[in-house]
Amino acid sequence: MGSEKKEIPMPWKITPRFTWKERYSGYLLLIPALAIISLFTVYPLLDGLRMAFTDRSLLLPSYEYVGLDNFAQLPSDEVFRLSLSRSIILTTTVVVLQFILGLILAWAMQQRLPGMGFFKSIIMASWVIPVAATVYMFRFMAQPDVGLINIVLRLLGLQHLTRYWFGDPNAALPFIMLLHLWRNVPFYGVAFLAAMQAIPRSYYEAAEIDGAGGWSKFRHITLPGIRNMIIVMVTIHVLWTFNNFDFIYLSTGGGPVNRTDVLPVYVYRLSWESYRLGYAASVGAVMVVILLIYFVIYLRIHERPGAAK
């Protein structure tokens, strides 16, 4: 999306002779996609925001508008407060680590070494498998007696560290972060690599003639060169991580004792386990507001001039 703000050379400016029939067809082509998006995204969004001002329940057909009552309850709802801060901590930590580790992985893959082609071709496998399978894979590995992690820890003589990793109040959240890294770091790596390979070699050669070292080349050529890819990857993953529901719901359900609750899981539990649709929608509305704030900041950063090319 990074490039939408710039003026893209439009093909039809070169050949502007469209008949009326053609113009009309352009809109026709958009109808199916826009119809589905409107009915199943735009309308539900508006209706969800409206619901945040009601006491709607899944069990009763009738409901009333309660003004800001739901929102007034939020500050005193401890689970909400914890989920909110944890959502932000989780998203920030995960995206920063993914970014750094992705860069390191891309650097390694950029080296022309035997076997690297094969490595590049399999490394994204973790990204394509279903999250439910990932979660059960890690739940099995985290088992206290039979899990691989604890088997290895015992072999290393670290008995005292063995535990059910998803069940330990202090270890559960870091372990969930690990799952996010497991799934997405290879995607970052491969994407950054693709962007790095598009940087002309002559830039590096010129820098070498000027006596630039490895860090300086990275700082002044590589990073600006992959800037657009960084923006896209970070943006997509901030949204995906913040809204992510199934990792935590399937691994801990928010436990132990709410230690891994995040906003999406809380909204899900409120709506489908407590049937409090109105209150759930108000928590969802808070999520929308946070994402809008992020979106505004994102646009600001993106409009900042001086993107070296």
Next chain:
Amino acid sequence: MSISSARIRTAILAYLIVAISLIFFILPMLWIFYTSFRTQASIFTGAVISPLREYTLENFATVLLVTDFPTYFRNSLQIAIIVTLLSLFCSIIAAYGLSRFDIKYRNALIVGIFSTQMFPQVLLIIPMFLILFSLNLIDKVLGVVLAQMILVLPFQVWMLKGYFDNLPIELDEAARIDGCSIPRRLISVILPVALPGIMVAAFYSFVVSWGDYLIVSIVTQTQRTATLTLVTQRLGASLLVRWGQVAAACTLTIIPTIILFSFVQNRLVEGLTAGAVSGE
């Protein structure tokens, strides 16, 4: 320090990163495959390697013959295929429209379509459930399919639009001047050239639908529309977890995605990020 020793250091460091990555990213998958061939007893010894007689195909036999796994597998496959075809149709024509036609508020539309992904699905699904309920689509394949469209469609349109932008306009402009209709231009000119991008788009929607838990957990009420992610969750939620069977179910769920992945892996990232680099 000579150049060649710097090179060797670089190579060692790179291989070290590769080795750690293989252990971290690939080993867990191999471990679950491996576990699916072990008996419950052998898993519970806590040993990494067990005597040969403790390897078995029983887990797969149980999952395939005793449980309803085949039904769920068929449901998953059916839903994922319909989602893929329907979303491809909608996104290809929409992306073509956005890429080639003079459409008012075009950029706002693209940003709008892309930003629909930003909204929390856990919120959208509440009204969506009520819509599907009033359309009598709860627990119907069509209901699951339509709901899953929102997971894939915006991203697909954005990505394919970027992909089409990178194809030279001369291609279909020539066909237009020759009097080809829009469907003809799309099918016989654009599709063959854009096939790699379209394959990635198809792969994306198949994998997202195949792995979806959120929507299925709400829209599905009975076996009629239950998919593999649900059965994996149920196998793993029982009191005494039969890890061998969970591993077999996971393996059978993973394998189709890995097979499809092997067809697109070279193009995957290029395709996924086409929307990001278009017009530059």
